[in-house]
Amino acid sequence: MQCWDPRMEFLPREDLERLQYRLLKLLVCRLYHFSPFYHHRMESARVHPDDINTLDDVNKLPFMYKSDLRDSYPDGIFTATTEDLVRYHVSSGTTGKPTVVGYTAADLHNWTDSLARGLSSCGLGRGDVVQVCYGYGLFTGGLGLHYGAERIGAAVIPASVGNTERQVEMMQDLKATAIACTPSYLLHIGEVAERMGISIKNDTSLRVGILGAEPWSERMRTRVQDWLGIKAYDIYGTSELSGPMFSECSAQEGFHVWGDLALVEVLDRESGEPLGPGEEGEMVVTMLQKEALPMIRYRIGDITSMETDVCPCGRTHPRVRRVTGRVDDMLIIRGINVFPSQVEYTLMTIPEVGRHFQIVVDRKGSLDDMLVRVEVSPEGISDRIQDLIKVRNTVEQKLKNTLNVTVEVELVEPGSLPRFEGKSKRVIDRRNL
Ligand SMILES: [Zn+2]
Numbered sequence: 001m002q003c004w005d006p007r008m009e010f011l012p013r014e015d016l017e018r019l020q021y022r023l024l025k026l027l028v029c030r031l032y033h034f035s036p037f038y039h040h041r042m043e044s045a046r047v048h049p050d051d052i053n054t055l056d057d058v059n060k061l062p063f064m065y066k067s068d069l070r071d072s073y074p075d076g077i078f079t080a081t082t083e084d085l086v087r088y089h090v091s092s093g094t095t096g097k098p099t100v101v102g103y104t105a106a107d108l109h110n111w112t113d114s115l116a117r118g119l120s121s122c123g124l125g126r127g128d129v130v131q132v133c134y135g136y137g138l139f140t141g142g143l144g145l146h147y148g149a150e151r152i153g154a155a156v157i158p159a160s161v162g163n164t165e166r167q168v169e170m171m172q173d174l175k176a177t178a179i180a181c182t183p184s185y186l187l188h189i190g191e192v193a194e195r196m197g198i199s200i201k202n203d204t205s206l207r208v209g210i211l212g213a214e215p216w217s218e219r220m221r222t223r224v225q226d227w228l229g230i231k232a233y234d235i236y237g238t239s240e241l242s243g244p245m246f247s248e249c250s251a252q253e254g255f256h257v258w259g260d261l262a263l264v265e266v267l268d269r270e271s272g273e274p275l276g277p278g279e280e281g282e283m284v285v286t287m288l289q290k291e292a293l294p295m296i297r298y299r300i301g302d303i304t305s306m307e308t309d310v311c312p313c314g315r316t317h318p319r320v321r322r323v324t325g326r327v328d329d330m331l332i333i334r335g336i337n338v339f340p341s342q343v344e345y346t347l348m349t350i351p352e353v354g355r356h357f358q359i360v361v362d363r364k365g366s367l368d369d370m371l372v373r374v375e376v377s378p379e380g381i382s383d384r385i386q387d388l389i390k391v392r393n394t395v396e397q398k399l400k401n402t403l404n405v406t407v408e409v410e411l412v413e414p415g416s417l418p419r420f421e422g423k424s425k426r427v428i429d430r431r432n433l
Helices: 013-034 036-044 055-060 066-071 105-121 140-151 164-173 183-195 218-228 340-347 385-403
Strands: 085-091 099-104 129-132 155-157 178-181 208-212 231-238 243-247 262-267 281-287 298-304 331-333 336-338 353-364 367-376 408-412 427-429
Touching: 013 036, 013 055, 055 262, 066 099, 085 105, 085 140, 099 105, 105 140, 105 243, 129 140, 129 164, 140 155, 140 178, 140 243, 164 183, 178 183, 183 208, 183 218, 208 218, 208 243, 218 231, 218 340, 331 353, 331 367, 336 340, 340 353, 340 367, 340 385, 367 385, 385 408
Parallel strands: 129 155, 129 178, 178 208, 208 231, 353 427, 367 408
Antiparallel strands: 085 099, 231 243, 262 281, 281 298, 331 336, 353 367
16 A cells, blocks of 8 residues: 555554644644734633643634635735745635735645645555646645655646646656546546547546545546546645645545644534534634644635544544535525535436536526526437436436425536636526626
């Protein structure tokens, strides 16, 4: 079995928790005494470093939000001086100012190391050729995976995004064994390859996909794996945590959150109370070792659940299940919470439906109206109108059963919906236009 840091990855749970407590205490002391922002936050919450005496005491600390980063734009809460910074990444916010993340050399080392552990857990190492098709630049995906793959001794193709036919040629000519990109871009690459007469499954060396930066479903994994003949692994992260940080292992049962680098809680969204293993709530992360931009109890806004038992792979670090949605992505349709990931999951259970869909939400009078456009798969194509009506009715019924809300379905021709090179934009909400 490939393993980057066996001593740390297989550290007995008790030792890991002791280490986490020490790191947390150190972090809280440092920030309380040396950072005006965190000092003020802790004072307002009436918490002092002396109150942190067990790992569970983390829940005495106040939360942080994305707005804290925006309000302190560009570097108001950094805890490292410019002399100690070695890199910036900037993420464009959909609203308001972007957020800036700074890194010291140690921050970059830890980030890269977390990816080295993750990529090794997916069976990659020396001799592998990793085609990195995340955007290079201010976005963290490209450079993050690039250095992570280099650290484990793999050869990297820094392909970035776009020029998809060339991506397929490079994959074939340079014998790429792994690809790192968004799930929607991999679908696009697969389709372009087919148009070029190339089967990724039969005509390339590709065997691993490291897919992330947007939520995707377990059903989508099955389809991608069967279609392209690869193992598809989920990877997770966001620039505030450093970038892509945590990936699945060979067990494909949730991604390992490296406990020496991050402390994860899953909380009830309303009450903020901690939830037990397997219970779904909002993920909150404390970065235990970040120097330039420490994050304490950061509410990322992703919905998931946590597993605390030892993974089938033997690693002791907690696992977080596939993110099922973002608090921000949640649509409220006639008072009912709907996540686009639920729509994807349901559609992928229907063979007559292709891999692409689009959700359009509008308001008709005072009522919310949700339309789901879905591409028909080759199995679903028919000249007979009755067949198509039957497929549409099936899709409508299944979506209604899952979402508890009536949805209108429109079947469209294969290839007619937009394709995405980076993160997909599958939801058009016209209610606020
Ligand atoms: Zn594992």
